[in-house]
Amino acid sequence: MSEKHRFLPFKTGIVLGAGIGIAAGVCGTLYIKKHQNKKPDQILEQVKKAFLAEGPIEGSWIEHEAVFIDQVVQEAKAYSGGIVRYEDDELVVYGFLAEASTGTLLSIEQMEGSNF
16 A cells, blocks of 8 residues: 555544534534623613613613513513613603513613602
């Protein structure tokens, strides 16, 4: 057997192993990115940006612990938080719920008794 043919299976194995390793790494990275929660501060910045389009805000907060919520089709994790702003010279508080994985706002509502 020639020297060239003796190392062919070895080279093929290395190339095949490297290809499988790269593919597994890419798939793993995509899976983690898809199933990883956004940081609460990133979500709060998104919500504040949306509220700032309508006028200034006085304060904001977000819980850093995601809670499980029941959606129509499946269960999801969400962060709750709030925005405080002046409307007609009165301080008004809005509460919101945002999906943890995407940051999508699930609900925004004015809190009862929030006019100070």
